[in-house]
Structures are given as structure tokens and as C-alpha cells.
Amino acid sequence: MSHTVEILSVGTELLLGNIANTDAQMLSQGLSELGLNVFWHTVVGDNPQRAREAVALAKSRADIIITTGGLGPTCDDLTKNVLAEAFGKRLVFDEGSAQRIRSYFARINRTMTDNNLQQAMLPEGCTILVNDWGTAPGCAFEADGVHVIMLPGPPSECRPMFQYRARPYLLSLSEGVIASHTVKLFGIGESTMEAQLRDQMNTMSNPTLAPYAKEGECELRVTAKAATDEEAQTLLQPTVTQVKKLFGDKVYGVDVPSLEYVIIQALRDRGLTLGTAESCTGGLMAKRLTDVPGASAAFKGGIVSYTNEVKEQVLRVPEHLLTQFGAVSKEVAAAMAEGARRTLGCDIALSSTGVAGPDRDEDGNEVGTMFVAIATRDGTHVRALRLGTRPMRERLRTQTASHAFDLARRYLSGLDYGE
Amino acid sequence: MSHTVEILSVGTELLLGNIANTDAQMLSQGLSELGLNVFWHTVVGDNPQRAREAVALAKSRADIIITTGGLGPTCDDLTKNVLAEAFGKRLVFDEGSAQRIRSYFARINRTMTDNNLQQAMLPEGCTILVNDWGTAPGCAFEADGVHVIMLPGPPSECRPMFQYRARPYLLSLSEGVIASHTVKLFGIGESTMEAQLRDQMNTMSNPTLAPYAKEGECELRVTAKAATDEEAQTLLQPTVTQVKKLFGDKVYGVDVPSLEYVIIQALRDRGLTLGTAESCTGGLMAKRLTDVPGASAAFKGGIVSYTNEVKEQVLRVPEHLLTQFGAVSKEVAAAMAEGARRTLGCDIALSSTGVAGPDRDEDGNEVGTMFVAIATRDGTHVRALRLGTRPMRERLRTQTASHAFDLARRYLSGLDYGE
Numbered sequence: 001m002s003h004t005v006e007i008l009s010v011g012t013e014l015l016l017g018n019i020a021n022t023d024a025q026m027l028s029q030g031l032s033e034l035g036l037n038v039f040w041h042t043v044v045g046d047n048p049q050r051a052r053e054a055v056a057l058a059k060s061r062a063d064i065i066i067t068t069g070g071l072g073p074t075c076d077d078l079t080k081n082v083l084a085e086a087f088g089k090r091l092v093f094d095e096g097s098a099q100r101i102r103s104y105f106a107r108i109n110r111t112m113t114d115n116n117l118q119q120a121m122l123p124e125g126c127t128i129l130v131n132d133w134g135t136a137p138g139c140a141f142e143a144d145g146v147h148v149i150m151l152p153g154p155p156s157e158c159r160p161m162f163q164y165r166a167r168p169y170l171l172s173l174s175e176g177v178i179a180s181h182t183v184k185l186f187g188i189g190e191s192t193m194e195a196q197l198r199d200q201m202n203t204m205s206n207p208t209l210a211p212y213a214k215e216g217e218c219e220l221r222v223t224a225k226a227a228t229d230e231e232a233q234t235l236l237q238p239t240v241t242q243v244k245k246l247f248g249d250k251v252y253g254v255d256v257p258s259l260e261y262v263i264i265q266a267l268r269d270r271g272l273t274l275g276t277a278e279s280c281t282g283g284l285m286a287k288r289l290t291d292v293p294g295a296s297a298a299f300k301g302g303i304v305s306y307t308n309e310v311k312e313q314v315l316r317v318p319e320h321l322l323t324q325f326g327a328v329s330k331e332v333a334a335a336m337a338e339g340a341r342r343t344l345g346c347d348i349a350l351s352s353t354g355v356a357g358p359d360r361d362e363d364g365n366e367v368g369t370m371f372v373a374i375a376t377r378d379g380t381h382v383r384a385l386r387l388g389t390r391p392m393r394e395r396l397r398t399q400t401a402s403h404a405f406d407l408a409r410r411y412l413s414g415l416d417y418g419e
Numbered sequence: 420m421s422h423t424v425e426i427l428s429v430g431t432e433l434l435l436g437n438i439a440n441t442d443a444q445m446l447s448q449g450l451s452e453l454g455l456n457v458f459w460h461t462v463v464g465d466n467p468q469r470a471r472e473a474v475a476l477a478k479s480r481a482d483i484i485i486t487t488g489g490l491g492p493t494c495d496d497l498t499k500n501v502l503a504e505a506f507g508k509r510l511v512f513d514e515g516s517a518q519r520i521r522s523y524f525a526r527i528n529r530t531m532t533d534n535n536l537q538q539a540m541l542p543e544g545c546t547i548l549v550n551d552w553g554t555a556p557g558c559a560f561e562a563d564g565v566h567v568i569m570l571p572g573p574p575s576e577c578r579p580m581f582q583y584r585a586r587p588y589l590l591s592l593s594e595g596v597i598a599s600h601t602v603k604l605f606g607i608g609e610s611t612m613e614a615q616l617r618d619q620m621n622t623m624s625n626p627t628l629a630p631y632a633k634e635g636e637c638e639l640r641v642t643a644k645a646a647t648d649e650e651a652q653t654l655l656q657p658t659v660t661q662v663k664k665l666f667g668d669k670v671y672g673v674d675v676p677s678l679e680y681v682i683i684q685a686l687r688d689r690g691l692t693l694g695t696a697e698s699c700t701g702g703l704m705a706k707r708l709t710d711v712p713g714a715s716a717a718f719k720g721g722i723v724s725y726t727n728e729v730k731e732q733v734l735r736v737p738e739h740l741l742t743q744f745g746a747v748s749k750e751v752a753a754a755m756a757e758g759a760r761r762t763l764g765c766d767i768a769l770s771s772t773g774v775a776g777p778d779r780d781e782d783g784n785e786v787g788t789m790f791v792a793i794a795t796r797d798g799t800h801v802r803a804l805r806l807g808t809r810p811m812r813e814r815l816r817t818q819t820a821s822h823a824f825d826l827a828r829r830y831l832s833g834l835d836y837g838e
Contacts, residue, residue, distance in 0.1 A: 009460075012629065013629075014443075014447070014460065015447055015458065015459075015460065016447055016448070016457070017444045017446070017448030017449070017450075017457075018448075018631065020440065020441050021439060021440050021443065022439050024433075024436075024462075025433075025436045025439040025440070026436065027436070028433070028435055028436030029435070029436030030436070038436075039463070039464065040434075040461070040463060041428075041434065041440070041461070041462035042460070042462075043443070043459065043460035043461075044459060045458065047458075050458060050459070057476075072610075073609075073610045074610070074613045074617075074630060104809075107807050107808075108806065108807045109805055110608055110611070113610050113611055113614035115610055115613065116610050133809055156811055156813075156814050160811070212437060221437075276702075276723070278702075282705055282706055282708070282709025282714070283695075283697075283702035283703065283707075283708075283709060283723070284702065284709075285702070286697075286701055286702025286706075286725075287701055287702035287706045290701025290702060290703075290723075290725060291812070291813065293812060295725070300725060300726045300728065301722065301725045301729035301733070302702055302725075303722055304695070304709075304720045304721035304723070306705075306709060306719060309719065309764065310720035313762075314720070314762060314763070344733070345728065345729075393710070394710065
């Protein structure tokens with residue numbers, strides 16, 4: 001029998017729209033990969049009666065219930081009480097969990113208030129899912145033919161708790177596997193990509209091919225179901241190869257986390273160093289590069305030159321370029337990259353300058369006018385961008401940083417710089 | 420009577436985790452602002468039987484049902500069929516909608532396939548919600564004492580369709596308003612905050628007080644319901660005042676978007692400039708500061724000194740400090756802030772140095788060991804942090820940047836620097 005799963009999220013903040021239910025998304029992805037069928041997502045607030053009704057319904061229709069949220073120390077955290085009641089279990093005090101909570105507070109040098117020990121009350125006979133990423137432990141039990149798994153709500157805890165605690169528990173329950181590969185692309189729109197694949201997608205059933213767009217990037221997920229991972233991989237490979245061939249140098253990797261990850265790896269492999277000079281992206285390029293663990297082996301540093309003064313004095317951009325062409329120009333983008341390469345003493349430097357909005361700049365450049373540049377020992381190249389006036393500031397900045405990264409990726413792969 | 424709302428999203432892509440349910444978040448925010456109570460979010464896949472059951476349940480418990488998704492031309496788009504059936508309505512062909520679909524395809528120069536005209540089949544007697552942002556029209560009707568509103572799933576259509584089509588329809592149904600204020604705190608844990616408020620929270624009904632924690636910050640949302648906004652404000656004010664008094668200088672603002680926003684405003688008000696020198700935060704401080712529109716009036720720039728070489732050569736951190744105390748030390752944090760103040764020519768400079776993980780640094784400093792510093796004309800101050808080894812890299816970096824911002828906030832407000 002194939003298992004059916006309901007994800008039940010408890011939290012008024014979800015119903016007020018303060019946050020999106022990213023836990024449900026993350027869990028759904030992970031559960032699908034295990035070959036488990038997620039049939040329902042349900043969200044209720046911190047209301048005991050509606051939570052009870054939701055649990056009763058989930059118990060009647062799903063054979064795995066995964067809850068998120070409502071495990072913390074505050075009085076509106078009611079998940080454990082309601083689940084224990086629905087399955088006729090008492091909550092009992094777990095000294096091991098209490099110890100971990102006390103030492104967590106000792107480690108962060110904070111006084112622990114008594115309400116924190118509520119988190120050590122757990123359903124009798126459950127498997128405790130130790131929380132190494134926060135204070136509230138999770139738990140799992142089987143009762144009345146249903147598996148119940150409770151996970152904390154904060155995404156920074158829910159994600160690792162699923163990965164390292166719930167997943168191993170669930171692995172033993174799943175039959176067959178779903179395997180997938182994700183082909184990552186930059187420099188092509190989702191609809192263009194989709195148009196080239198549409199006929200094929202419609203005729204495929206195993207593997208399947210699904211396009212996604214995010215933040216100016218695209219990805220294609222190829223997914224196959226089979227009895228074993230090996231069989232699934234055999235189904236996947238021809239499609240992955242074909243897609244890579246079809247999109248050529250727009251593909252920057254398969255199953256890689258990000259463009260910046262690919263760059264850091266390529267730099268490390270080749271023993272090269274990178275630096276940045278940022279105006280409109282304001283530190284985002286450096287931030288994204290240093291999101292990659294181990295970035296320090298390749299990324300030397302960056303200059304955020306948000307004013308002309310810093311462009312001149314730190315990056316040594318000649319004053320006449322700023323006067324003649326303005327800060328948002330291909331000449332200044334090139335001089336910034338060259339300046340960063342000199343100042344930071346790195347092999348490759350990337351720069352950005354442009355108008356992220358909300359308003360035009362003082363030279364009358366429209367929002368979305370951007371220049372990114374790369375300086376290397378082989379010379380300097382500038383890419384001019386018109387990203388349009390519609391996207392929000394955050395998105396314009398992200399896309400601009402990605403275009404600069406694309407220049408670095410192309411240089412490091414020996415490709416031409418493209419348009 | 421106060422209306423209760425269920426948001427019912429139809430789409431297998433949500434259950435596979437391909438996308439997060441951001442429609443539900445956006446709608447929840449908008450509905451709360453209208454004084455409507457969202458009590459349930461439900462997601463089901465493109466499965467007629469489970470969709471029917473979900474609609475029957477929603478009909479039995481909510482008096483407003485808002486659906487998202489399942490209105491498009493592909494064969495798995497079943498929302499209209501299921502809703503029409505549940506409320507005993509036929510679907511009828513609407514020539515006006517068909518015209519709009521045909522001209523949409525003419526405009527984008529694509530051939531229209533016949534399945535697109537399915538989108539012009541609408542429940543008899545409904546109010547058609549014209550879709551100016553895509554092809555599938557939405558619709559609204561009242562039947563069996565329940566209001567039903569169907570909106571398209573793509574967020575770029577769902578958002579304007581709610582704003583310009585559903586919202587006006589709903590405005591006539593809502594009674595009274597819900598108003599809220601959010602008190603933002605830094606430097607206090609959620610459980611400590613909640614312990615000080617618990618007795619009070621339990622006795623309050625209007626206004627209510629709800630704590631939230633995110634990324635090392637806390638907020639308290641005070642919410643009141645009343646017939647008019649003015650009455651709601653009168654209910655809110657005493658609680659806001661009391662909470663501000665209770666938490667003193669841990670409160671950094673009310674209804675402000677972020678700590679960085681507060682700093683940029685304070686700098687602009689006082690005509691002062693800011694710069695940054697970042698090691699462990701790797702550009703995140705600059706990135707967050709430049710997320711604030713208008714930051715350029717106060718933020719001059721930053722140096723990301725990810726290597727000792729850049730600390731020495733760009734920030735002029737004396738080599739003997741790096742040798743004697745190591746890069747992760749209060750001495751180097753201070754020298755970085757002072758160096759940034761000099762190099763960038765700004766009034767106030769912030770710095771960060773520490774170990775964001777995943778591993779200890781070469782000097783044996785544990786993950787989570789962080790120093791942030793502020794340099795001003797009145798001197799330099801360093802705050803040492805032990806953020807624990809457990810949080811993820813991203814979270815450690817965010818918290819460290821926030822601590823640096825807290826120093827700037829305190830300096831600009833004439834407060835002491837705290838612990």
C-alpha cells in the first residue's frame with residue numbers, strides 16, 4: 001500500500017499572512033522524493049477547537065500526519081496537546097530534552113524562563129526527534145494505524161529536523177523511490193524554454209519534465225519513479241543529456257545549488273581568486289558569494305562603492321569618467337572592475353552599477369538600466385542590461401548580481417561572454 | 420456576524436512542493452485588512468474526488484470560500500466544475516470572456532488552441548471577474564448562504580485579481596475593521612518576552628497581543644477589532660504605550676519595516692553618514708542597508724574584507740593585531756571599524772568579524788564566535804557575541820549584522836551600548 005500524507009501546519013501567523021507556508025513546500029518536496037503521496041496541506045490557527053477538528057479529519061483520511069509549528073514555549077503553542085489527546089496519549093516530562101534546553105540557554109548566555117520546560121513535555125512512548133537547531137524537540141509515534149510526526153515551525157529548524165530526523169524515520173515506510181535531477185539555466189526566459197520543450201513534455205510520463213522560473217533564472221526538473229534508485233537513474237539520464245544539449249551554454253549546472261556555488265567551485269579548482277566592486281547591488285554579490293561555505297578560499301573581498309567619492313577614492317575610478325559618462329555607464333562599470341582587481345589584488349573582479357529604483361537616477365537613467373563588468377588578466381568586458389522598470393528593487397538587484405556571476409562563469413568555463 | 424473564510428488552493432504543484440503557497444499568504448494579508456477572519460487554508464491536488472470533499476467541507480464550515488488555481492485551459496483544471504457541482508449550478512459559455520481570450524492570443528501573436536475556450540465556461544448567474552493579467556477569468560457568486568470567489572493560481576494574476584476584482588466585491592461584506600500595530604524588539608528572546616507578558620496576554624481579548632520571533636528578532640503584534648479605524652486605534656494605544664515602557668530600549672520601533680530602515684532614517688534625520696567593514700557577514704550588512712530605498716543619502720559604502728590581506732591593505736588594520744590576536748578578536752573588530760571610518764570618510768562605521776561556520780577557524784575559534792564594532796567621533800565600542808554553534812550559517816550572519824545595527828541604533832538614539 002502506498003502511503004498518503006497530510007501536512008498540518010498550526011499557526012495564526014500563517015492565517016494572517018505574516019509568513020508563507022514554506023515549511024509545507026519544503027516537506028512536500030522531501031516527501032515526494034521518498035515516494036510518499038502528499039494529498040493535503042491544511043493550516044489552522046492557534047485555536048484548540050479548530051486544531052482538534054483538523055487533527056480528527058487528518059486522522060480519518062491520511063496514514064501519515066506531519067505537523068509543523070506549535071511546539072514552542074509560548075502559551076499558544078498547542079500542537080502536542082491536541083495530537084496527544086486525539087491519539088489517547090498523555091504528555092510526560094522528558095529529562096533528556098529538559099537538559100538539552102537548559103544547556104542551549106547556558107550556551108547562548110541567556111536566562112531560561114520556566115515556560116521553556118513545557119517543550120520537554122512529550123507524548124508517552126514517542127520517538128523523540130532531538131532538535132539541534134533550536135529548543136523545541138520534535139517527536140514521532142504510531143497509533144491507531146497512523147504515523148504522526150511533529151516538527152517545529154521556524155524554517156531554520158523545520159528543514160534540518162526533516163532532513164536529519166524525520167526523513168530517516170520515514171525512509172523505512174516508503175516503497176519505491178522518486179529520483180530527480182535539476183538542470184539549471186541562466187539567460188533564457190521560462191516561456192522560451194517551455195516553448196522549446198512543450199511537445200515533448202506533453203508526451204512524457206516517466207520521466208517527467210517540469211520547468212520552473214525564479215528570480216530571473218530557470219530550472220528544469222526531470223523526475224522518474226522506479227523500484228530502485230538505480231532504475232530511476234537509468235530512466236533519467238537520456239533526458240538530462242538531451243536537455244543539456246538542447247540549451248547548450250545556457251546550462252550552468254545540474255543539481256548545483258546556485259550560480260555563485262558554481263563560480264566558487266570553479267575558482268577553487270583553478271586556484272584563482274575573485275573580488276567585487278558593487279554600486280547598485282550594494283553588497284549582494286559579496287553576500288551571495290560568501291553564502292557558499294568555503295568561499296574564503298577563493299573570494300578575497302569586495303568594495304561597496306555606493307557613492308562617487310568611494311568609487312574615486314577606494315576604487316580609483318578616474319573622476320573624468322564619472323563626470324563625462326555618469327556613474328551608471330559602461331565606462332564606469334569597467335573602471336570599477338579594474339579598480340577592484342587592483343585594490344583587492346585578485347585574479348578576477350566583477351562590478352555592478354545601475355538604477356535599482358524606486359526612482360530614476362539624477363542623470364535621468366531609467367530604473368532597470370544596469371551595467372555589469374568583469375576584469376581579468378585577459379581584459380575587461382561589460383554587459384549592458386535593460387531589466388525593465390516593472391520588477392521590484394530586490395529582484396532587479398538579484399538579477400543584476402546573477403548577470404555579473406554569469407560573466408564569471410563564462411570566463412571560467414572558457415565560453416564567450418554571450419549577449 | 421463576523422465572516423469566516425477558507426482559502427482553498429487547487430494544484431498538484433503545491434503538493435509536490437514545486438512552489439510555495441504564496442497566494443494563500445497574499446490573500447490572508449488582504450482579507451485580514453478587510454476585517455475578515457481566515458480560519459483555514461486547504462490545499463488539494465488536481466484530483467476531482469479530493470477536491471469535491473474539500474469543497475463540501477469548506478461549504479459546511481466557512482461562509483466565504485476563496486479558491487486559487489485550477490481555472491486554466493489544461494484538462495486537470497477542475498475548480499469551476501467542482502464548485503459549480505457543489506452549489507448546483509451549470510457552467511454556461513460566456514461570449515465576452517471568449518472574446519477577451521481570443522484577443523489576448525492575437526496580442527501575443529500565438530495561435531489559440533480550442534481548449535482555451537474552456538476558460539469561458541462560467542457558473543450561471545455569477546459575477547465575472549475580468550482577468551486583465553492573463554487568460555482565465557475569475558468569478559464570484561453567492562449560493563446556499565456561502566460566498567464563493569474563484570481566482571487564477573499564478574501569483575502574477577492572483578494578486579491583481581484579488582486587489583482589483585475580489586477586494587471590491589468583499590468590501591461590501593466586511594463589518595468593522597481590524598487594526599494592528601507591531602512593536603519591534605532586538606536583544607530579547609521570544610520566551611523571555613512572552614514570560615513577561617503571559618498573564619496579561621491570557622486575560623486580553625480586544626486588543627490581543629501576539630509574540631513572533633524571527634531571525635533573532637522579536638515582535639509583538641497588538642490587534643484590535645472595532646466598528647471604525649478610529650475606535651480600533653483608541654483600543655490599541657494604551658497597550659502599545661505599555662509594551663514600549665515595559666521593554667524600554669529593547670524596542671527599536673513601532674510599525675517600522677526593519678532595524679536597517681530605522682538606522683537609515685536616523686542617519687538622514689541627523690545628516691550623518693555610515694560605512695561598513697565586513698568579514699564574517701561578507702556583504703550582508705551593506706546589502707541590508709541598501710535594501711532600504713533612499714539609502715544612498717546616508718550609506719557611503721563598505722569594504723568586504725574576507726581575507727587578512729584586504730583587512731591590512733584596504734582597511735589598514737595593523738599587521739601586529741592580526742598576528743597577535745587573530746582576525747576574530749575584539750582588537751581587529753575595532754581596527755576594522757576605525758579603518759572603514761577613515762577609508763570611506765564616513766561619520767559612523769560598523770564592522771564584523773567572526774566564525775560563521777560550518778567549521779571552526781584556523782585559530783580554533785568556535786562557530787558562533789563573533790565581534791561587532793562601531794567607530795564614531797566619540798570613540799570605538801566592541802560587542803562580543805557567542806551565538807552558539809548550532810544555528811545555520813545564514814542565521815548566524817543575519818544575527819551578527821543585526822547586532823552591529825543595534826550598536827548604530829543605540830548610538831544614534833543616545834542610548835548606552837547595552838550588553
